[in-house]
Amino acid sequence: MAEMTRRERILAASGKRRADKLPFFHNWRHCQTGWAERECRNRGMGVSWARPSYVAEMHGVEMTETQAVSSGEQVIRRTYSTPLGSVTLEEKRETGVEQWHGLRSWQDVTPWQTERAIKGPDDYKVLKYMYENLEFTADYFPLEQAKEWLGEDGIVMDWVLHSPMQLLMIDWVGSEGGRFFIHHARYPDLVEEAYRTISKSYEPLWEIAARSPADVFLLADNIDAVLVNPRLFQKYFIPEWNRCAEVMHKHGKLVAAHCDGRMAAIKDLIPQTSVDIIEALHSPPMGDLPIGEALSLWKDKVIWTGFPASVYTMGAGATKKHALKLLREAGSGERLAVEMSTENLVSDENLLVLTSVLEKAELPLTAEKVDEIERLLA
Secondary structure (H helix, E strand, O other), X not given: OOOOOHHHHHHHHHOOOOOOEOOEEEEHHHOOOOHHHHHXXXXXXXXXXXOOOEEEEEOOOEEEEEEEEEOOEEXXXXXXXXXXXXXXXXXXOOOOOOOOHHHOOOOOOOOEEEEOOOOOHHHHHHHHHHHHOEEEEEOOHHHHHHHHHHHHHEEEEEEEOOOHHHHHHHHHOOOHHHHHHHHHHHOHHHHHHHHHHHHHHHHHHHHHHHOOOOOEEEEOOOOOOOXXXXXXXXXXXXXXXXXXXXXXXXXXXXXXXXXXXXXHHHOOOHHHOOOOEEEEEOOOOOOOOOHHHHHHHOOXXXXXXXXXXXXXXXXXXXXXXXXXXXXXXXXXXXXEEEEOOOOOOOOHHHHHHHHHHHOOOEOOOOHHHHHHHHXXXX
């Protein structure tokens, strides 16, 4: 087999075809541009770049931001004002936010909310107005530019931040202290109405994204079965993922869903979804579902596995050991790709040692091939 480009490898695996080698790649949002990154890319590491295919505008909604002090800390206070009233949230931003990739801080901590916008039942009418007046407009330039710049060095993904119910869980209501679950129990009709309104507002987005030049569309949920229990997943996430995938598939687009948490409790529900790629699946010690078991259970799914950040913290030796363990669990290595990180920065030392293992992973994998890789790296 002629040597594939990095893009060809990722897309072959993602389309359930055999690549020449196990694809591995780094996310631009966490990627350090420099000597180690350049060396790893020269040795086979690809890059993934996520950019939207659309511009979103909320008509009749005025958004203002001011600096404020809350509980002794400097925060940004953001207010959304509508004819039906206003909602306000507060957000803490570490040093470096808006100066580093993807709004990250210098320490790789994203901004986080210290006060949620949806605090009680009266706030839901404001949120409903906002999404009833949300308009998506196609804008393919960011994707076209990224594809031109990246070429065959990796893939470009279109994406949406969260699916409708997870927007409520993570962004508007929040889950800390059980907030979302309290709202869902006390105001079930309001939560349901908000979910349906957001879902309907997304319908034009699916059509726009399906026609985009991106290689893959990413539903950037943060699925963890402790937060998204089986009942919630079955009722709110499977239908939404399937609606998205139905439109994408009509235009030949692959769909990935970001599942970086504990997945064992919903592992039997994943086959009911129509998404093509389970992205960011973390095996133990961070996750609770081994790669081999996931590949066996989800025979029609591709897995992009995120390398566990907890292993990185133990140093290069642990990184090499875990990478070899991953290869031994991967069977033939088909329907699999490895992401160097899906949430955190990676040290140069860890990036180099992980590359030293994965660059040698020719497909199909066998126990003998992995033994030989381990011998060469001893």
